[in-house]
Structure formats: structure tokens, C-alpha cells
Amino acid sequence: MNDVLSPVREIAPAGHTESDCREQNHKILAARDVMEILSGKWKIQIIAALMFKGNMRFMDLLRTVDGIGAKMLSKELQDLEANRLITRTVLPTKPITVDYAITPYGKTLRSVINTIVNWGINHRKTIMRGGD
């Protein structure tokens, strides 16, 4: 009776082809992939720390990434290393030290991190202005 209702409405909005639709689904998957790699409370903060402050040792990161504990830091660093985003280098110093650094591949995340950081900075301003 009412065909404005469209009980089995097409998922793609008007004017979108099926191939458009497939491409959009592909994008949604890509977004999910990235969030899986960067998910959790700490990964982005660790990457941002290494990216903005340069190489750091375990204890540096423990002090820089506010609130993280040794166990979590250790685990997150292993994850990031497994994803080839950072390297772990043991240095032959007397109290042994370990250097963590971003890989060239990890550096390709710079645009992602920068975009996120810029939006975040603006978001803070928006909230402060009374928005939200």
C-alpha cells in the first residue's frame, strides 16, 4: 500500500551500484583490520610516544605512557613487534638495556596517528568551548 515504506529496502542508498556497495563493504573491513591492530587501551599511546619522542627504553616507556604497568607494556610491545611496527634491540650495557624503535613500516602509520591526534586536539577544544 505504501511503497515509501520499502520493507526490504536496498542497503545501498539511491544511485549506488552493486559494485559501489562491494567497495564500501571493503572499506568497512579495512577499518576493522586497522582497529584490530591498534585496539586496546595502550597501543596508540605507545606508538605515539615512540613516534613523537623517538626511541625509548622499557623504563622510559613505563614512565611516559601514563598509568601503564610493566605487564601490559611488555605484552603490548610484543604485539607491536609481532605486527612489525616496532623493533626490540638489546644493548650490551651493564644493567642491560633494551631499545624500542619504530620500523619503517611502523612509520607509515604516521599519517594515521597525526590525523587522529589532530582530531583529538580539536575535539578537546570543542568540548572546552561548551559543546559536547
Next chain:
Amino acid sequence: MNDVLSPVREIAPAGHTESDCREQNHKILAARDVMEILSGKWKIQIIAALMFKGNMRFMDLLRTVDGIGAKMLSKELQDLEANRLITRTVLPTKPITVDYAITPYGKTLRSVINTIVNWGINHRKTIMRGGD
């Protein structure tokens, strides 16, 4: 004896001033803010769906966001609405329908989502090429 060791090494790398350091910490916080808003398994996928496919109803989203359940979808939509990223509009149709749309403020996330999606697409290619 060995001053290369630097037991209480400065956190900022050589050449960085204290004000640099404060700015970098500010960036790390901004990154954390954004990840809090977008964290979880579904938020980015929901935003990406609305952004790339346009307004959708509850059932559209349930079908589009692969694997999500009604409870999670409902809760995530409430979160996104609370953060003023989407709007919820009840339409006076016969079987009641609800339209979800991205707000102008939510649209400012487009650059973030696009950057994430592009990196993700490239990441897939990298992995396919045998990398990892």
C-alpha cells in the same frame, strides 16, 4: 664510570626542549581521547557504514555491520549519539522505523576514517604480498 649509560636518562631525546616534551605528551593524550571514543569492536564499523552508505535504519545496520547483535548495536548507537556523532530520528511510518544519520560534527571524522581505511587497504596488500 660509564656516562654512556645515563641511568636517569632524560625522556626527551637530544635537542628537545621541555616545552617540546609537554606538547608531545599533549599529543599522546589527544590520541587516547580519540581511541576512547572509537574504541570497541563496532564503533568505527558503524560510523564507516553510515558515512559510506548514507543514512540507515536499525535493521539496515544490523544487516550491514557483519556479526553485530541487536543488543550491541543498540548500545553502540547510544554511545555514538551521546558523543553527538550521530542522530536518531523516529519516523512516523506504520511499522515504526528509526533513521540514523551522521551529524555535521560526526562528519569531521571523515578524514580520520579515510586515513584509517587507506592504511588498512594498503596493509592488506602488504600482507598479501607475503610481508607481514
Next chain:
DNA sequence: GCTATTAGTTTCCTTGAGGAAACCGGTTTC
């Protein structure tokens, strides 16, 4: 011998994210 450093690991615990399935109230169709 005692303490401090570095870089973790181990154990135990709590909280919350997320999922499956049933249910609900309203409306339309047959």
C-alpha cells in the same frame, strides 16, 4: 652484604566487553 638499577615474568584478581536467545509492544498482512 645491602640496596638500586634494568627488564621483565608470574600469580591472582576484578571488571567489563561482548554474545545468544528469549521476550515485548505495536502494526500489518493473510
Next chain:
DNA sequence: GAAACCGGTTTCCTCAAGGAAACTAATAGC
């Protein structure tokens, strides 16, 4: 009156994320 569609909510459950604190092992200084 039964079945189906819409947009959820409620209940119950599990598993993983995350945290605190103790512990390890090696070395160095006092």
C-alpha cells in the same frame, strides 16, 4: 487469529582485557 516486520530490551553467560603486587636474574656501587 497466526505470522511477520520493526526496533529494540532483558537475562544470563563467557572470555578476555587489564591491574596490583610479588618475584627473578644480572650487575654495579657503597
